[in-house]
Amino acid sequence: MRVVTIRTVGGEYEVHIGPGVRRSTRTLLPAGARRAAVVTQEGIGIDLDIDLESRTFLLPQGEAAKSMVCVEELCSGFAEWGLGRSDVVVAVGGGVVSDVAGFAAAVYMRGVAYLNVATTLLAQVDAAIGGKTGVNLAEGKNLVGAFWQPTAVVCDTDALSTLPPRAWTSGRGEVAKCVFLGGLLGLSRDELADYERSWLTGLSVEEQIFRCVSVKAAAVSSDERESDVRALLNYGHTLAHALEGLFLVRDDADVLHHGEAVAIGLMFAARLAHRLGRIDAERVEFHREVLEHFALASEIPSGLRAAELVSFMRRDKKARHDLTFVLDGPRGVELVRAVPESEVLATLADMGCSR
């Protein structure tokens, strides 16, 4: 088992990674809890031995579950059952479950403890860690939420054996992002080059998860709330969120899953950085190589208008009414504000969007 400690202003918690670690879940529950509200989805079927009186609450599938309605239904269910302030919510699932159950835990009785048993690759490398919880609005993704840290995160690699192929692909999008974030680990320039290359050497899934969690721990620990360091975790995400937002309002969220959109966003960020003179063509090529290594598509779906995507990008939470991106450059990946709209539109057009 590998353990990564996440340090936040409110305290610290552990992420347990490895085969069979879900069996240690009962040891990670908060002392004093008598009841556990297990929030999950049909078809996940992870057996837990949590040694508390428990009740299961099922969420619907997909982004539809990330709604205020589902949060209200969950909280009503908790109240009806009698879940108390000292009890615990246990989220068993992917990013959808941890986002919704975490948000419900954050607001139910002004906050009850919750524990994440992450069962998708994406949740194990990213969504279950760091305390960002929330739901969507019709106007866009993750527009309502709270920072609410779990008491622990369990990443059992055995749980991934039943994962559908698309969930693997989506998870690999977030893994690919971490290849470029070694700077957060404090590596020197020479070490960084070796670190990035080492990702392409066939690492075990457990090692990949450990590395991603370590990157996330470094960012979250230095900067729990969103500011410049934590924002680096959003590499590839400005376009990804725009794509997801656009398909969400079209009621077609299944076109691109989160990590698939991030993969496209990574390619876009590399091409934009190149256009802005921040990186050379070889570096763009390395991005392509990484995406190919992880079997990720990097093309923007056809038929999209650049201007429409830009209007979604302006709503990005990193932006302050300007166009803000996380971009690679001579000092590594960093936050770049006030990127000219003309450069963004031109990069999108280069990638096949209509003007």
Ligand SMILES: NC(=O)c1ccc[n+]([C@@H]2O[C@H](COP(=O)([O-])OP(=O)(O)OC[C@H]3O[C@@H](n4cnc5c(N)ncnc54)[C@H](O)[C@@H]3O)[C@@H](O)[C@H]2O)c1
């Ligand atoms: N809060 C954060 O920091 C953060 C970070 C990244 C992504 N997210 C959010 O995460 C969500 C995506 O998460 P996801 O990719 O895990 O998708 P998901 O939660 O929708 O899970 C994908 C599918 O796999 C199923 N599943 C889960 N575990 C399984 C298992 N072990 N075996 C079989 N099936 C299983 C789920 O029921 C679902 O049908 C998005 O809403 C995204 O916005 C949040």
